[in-house]
Amino acid sequence: MTEQTQHTRKWPIILAAVFIAVGCAAWICQLTMGLLVGSGMSNTFAWGLMIAVFAFLVGFGAGSQFVASYIVLANRKDLMPYVKTAQAVALAGAIGAGVAILIDLGHPAHIMAMLTGPNPTSALTWDMIALTVFIVIAIINVIAIARNSKALKFWMVLGLISAFALQLVEGLLFALMEARVWWHSFIMPVDFIVVAVVCGLAIAVIVCALKKDEFKPEALHDLSFLLAVAIIVHLVLAVIELAIVCFGGSAADGGALAAIGSVWLFYVLELGLPLAAVFVLLLGKKDPAKSMLVGGVLTVVGMFFHRLMLLYPAFASPTLYVPLSNEPSPSWALPASTGLYNHTGNAFEIAQGYIPNFFEWASMLLPLGVALAVFLVVVWFVAKVGKPAAEASGAQDTIEVKETVEVHESADDPEVAEVKEALVEQERGEDR
Amino acid sequence: MRYAMAIDLDRCIGCRTCAVICKDHNAEPRGIWWNRVFSPGAPEYGTSVIVDGMPRMEFVPISCQHCENAPCQQVCPTGATYTDDTGTVLVDYEKCIGCRYCITACPYEVRQFNWSKPDGVEGVDGEYRWGYPEDYRQDGRLVYTPVRPEGVVEKCTFCVQYTNQGGIPACCTGCPANARIFGDIEDPESEISQYMSGRQWLVLGESFGTKPKVYYLPSTRGEGE
Ligand code: SF4
Ligand code: SF4
Numbered sequence: 035m036t037e038q039t040q041h042t043r044k045w046p047i048i049l050a051a052v053f054i055a056v057g058c059a060a061w062i063c064q065l066t067m068g069l070l071v072g073s074g075m076s077n078t079f080a081w082g083l084m085i086a087v088f089a090f091l092v093g094f095g096a097g098s099q100f101v102a103s104y105i106v107l108a109n110r111k112d113l114m115p116y117v118k119t120a121q122a123v124a125l126a127g128a129i130g131a132g133v134a135i136l137i138d139l140g141h142p143a144h145i146m147a148m149l150t151g152p153n154p155t156s157a158l159t160w161d162m163i164a165l166t167v168f169i170v171i172a173i174i175n176v177i178a179i180a181r182n183s184k185a186l187k188f189w190m191v192l193g194l195i196s197a198f199a200l201q202l203v204e205g206l207l208f209a210l211m212e213a214r215v216w217w218h219s220f221i222m223p224v225d226f227i228v229v230a231v232v233c234g235l236a237i238a239v240i241v242c243a244l245k246k247d248e249f250k251p252e253a254l255h256d257l258s259f260l261l262a263v264a265i266i267v268h269l270v271l272a273v274i275e276l277a278i279v280c281f282g283g284s285a286a287d288g289g290a291l292a293a294i295g296s297v298w299l300f301y302v303l304e305l306g307l308p309l310a311a312v313f314v315l316l317l318g319k320k321d322p323a324k325s326m327l328v329g330g331v332l333t334v335v336g337m338f339f340h341r342l343m344l345l346y347p348a349f350a351s352p353t354l355y356v357p358l359s360n361e362p363s364p365s366w367a368l369p370a371s372t373g374l375y376n377h378t379g380n381a382f383e384i385a386q387g388y389i390p391n392f393f394e395w396a397s398m399l400l401p402l403g404v405a406l407a408v409f410l411v412v413v414w415f416v417a418k419v420g421k422p423a424a425e426a427s428g429a430q431d432t433i434e435v436k437e438t439v440e441v442h443e444s445a446d447d448p449e450v451a452e453v454k455e456a457l458v459e460q461e462r463g464e465d466r
Numbered sequence: 467m468r469y470a471m472a473i474d475l476d477r478c479i480g481c482r483t484c485a486v487i488c489k490d491h492n493a494e495p496r497g498i499w500w501n502r503v504f505s506p507g508a509p510e511y512g513t514s515v516i517v518d519g520m521p522r523m524e525f526v527p528i529s530c531q532h533c534e535n536a537p538c539q540q541v542c543p544t545g546a547t548y549t550d551d552t553g554t555v556l557v558d559y560e561k562c563i564g565c566r567y568c569i570t571a572c573p574y575e576v577r578q579f580n581w582s583k584p585d586g587v588e589g590v591d592g593e594y595r596w597g598y599p600e601d602y603r604q605d606g607r608l609v610y611t612p613v614r615p616e617g618v619v620e621k622c623t624f625c626v627q628y629t630n631q632g633g634i635p636a637c638c639t640g641c642p643a644n645a646r647i648f649g650d651i652e653d654p655e656s657e658i659s660q661y662m663s664g665r666q667w668l669v670l671g672e673s674f675g676t677k678p679k680v681y682y683l684p685s686t687r688g689e690g691e
Contacts, residue, residue, distance in 0.1 A: 067582075068581055068582030068583055068616060068617075069581045069582065069617070070497075070581035070582035071582070073581075075581070076581075077569065077575070077577070077578055077579055078575060080566040080569040080570060080579060081566060081570060135565075138565070139563050139564050139565055139617070140562075140563070140564020140565070140566065140579065140580070140581075140616070140617025140618060140619075141562060141563055141564040141615060141616065141617035141618050142563065142564075142617075144544070144546075144560065144561060144562060144563045144564075144618075145563055147544040147545075147546065147560075147561040147562075147563060148543050148544045148563060151544060151545050151561070152543060152544070152545075153542055153543055153544060153545045155540045155541075156540065156541050156542055156543040156567070157541065157567075158541065158543035158565060158567050159543045162543070210541075211537075211541075211570055211571055212537065212573070212674050212675070213537065213570070213571055213572060213573035213674065214570065348570075349570075352575070353572075353573045353574075353575055354528075354573055354574050354575060354670065354671050356506045356526050356670060357506065358506055358507075358515075358517060358522055358524050358685075359475055359524060359684035359685035359686075359687065360684060360685070360686070360687070361517055361522070364507075365506075366506040366507040366515070368502070368504045368506065368526060368528060368575075369502070369504050370502070370575035370576075371497075371498065371499035371502055371575075371578060372497075373497045373498060373578055373579055373581055374497055374581075375496045375497035381497065381499070382499075382502065382504075
């Protein structure tokens, strides 16, 4: 290994460690000082940045599982070198999301209550179950990939189902809230699934562009095209979502629109960045890898704004409108108690804005750092597991040893053999 | 038995005594209000609104509506939010994990969160605390405590510490206009049933399907004008 590769392998570890350390410190500050000073939230804007990060990470987790399962089940040999990375992102995203939701809790010390007496009617209970099942299946898939298991296809099917279920539950978690017009539509769960596909493909496009030599140009083109299509489907759903509120006609619909207007730049970025990505992905023929990189990054940033915009129209608008007695008067929102007294806002407000404060931005690094750390551990694990046999026999070329074992193992199943061959190819590429 | 409350908008004078006495009796920490009274159309404080060229001012007190079909209870992952035998919706402070899902689910924006360690008020000789002084447990569940744990949700309990002992909520005791009437809505002889009998009433946010147990008797002002 050259000094340079050693160096490039070190910096993600350092980055993960720094993220976790800074994130932990910020979280401890929030726990000790309280969220009144440790966040920009209020009783009316009760979910903040961490919920956006949760939805953001879980999207990448489920989306990467979609991509990994697609590659294996559709037997896309040309994309097989990416499976390992996709599976690592799937697990990392889900665990990072779990951390985000845990550190968002106001009283984490009571968490046992959720394990000992979960309420079956709560979508948050379904979410806990769906996320746990997803993580367990993702871990099994990592091991199956590392060990070139014969049962890989079976586990990938389960992975696909668990990813689908997870995103469906995430969508329902918001969509079932009748009090929030911005969430309460059938679009929400459908779009959660589509956005996961967008996120999974965006990461795939970025990683494959960076490792372009390992892939045939057609494979890269396919990925770009798939991402562009997924983004277009998402944008169509986003427009329908907006139309539902625009034509809803109720005072609450008007409130949600006003809230969008108050953060219009976020909304423009949420839709504009992925739209720009579509053009870059489809039209950037000169240097396809560069277009993929730019398109992928634009999409990822756009999806972050999309997750932030889950919050603003829902929380920066009132939910209850009251008319005067015996009057065909308009319905008016009643101010609500914000919970703020001597810090940043009025005691009562009709609608409260939200700006995440320093501690929230800093504690956001904890789930991101954990996700990065999990990703690195999975990549290391997959690379390591195949090696002991080879090292024990003193062989220099581990791939050769693995190949012999694999061909022997899978002789009776030509499809499995193909998948494994492709995985071996991938390792060769990496070793090169 | 189903506890309910009627609020007569003709009698309410918008003095906010109910909000203050509620805060006092229930040891609500700083910044937390279980009860609020506003004039529809007024952005923060009670100002009149112009309807058909005429100024109108009407007061609507709002606290937990003790919904029969409570979305807060449905979404609570731990079962911290529950409905007791009297139909009162309560929060067990020892089970609440502070996920705030119930706050997002409640259409009436009445749920309050302890964003910090509860702050007392500086008294002459140190900290001054107020409210019912002891913990109150219902079947072992901590539904009232004068010093709230940090990071949990709270809201109106219909003054469970009093009603479970035969009393009535503090807001009903304190209202100088007698605009609030409390009792068992299933008992035709109860004060609330008698008061509401033959009168028009409405519930807030009917479209949410929450079936509130706080009934509003609309003001007769403006009728037939
Ligand atoms: S008013 Fe809100 S807090 Fe009270 S029972 Fe209904 S949904 Fe729950
Ligand atoms: S904040 Fe507490 S009461 Fe509200 S849903 Fe979460 S656990 Fe239940």
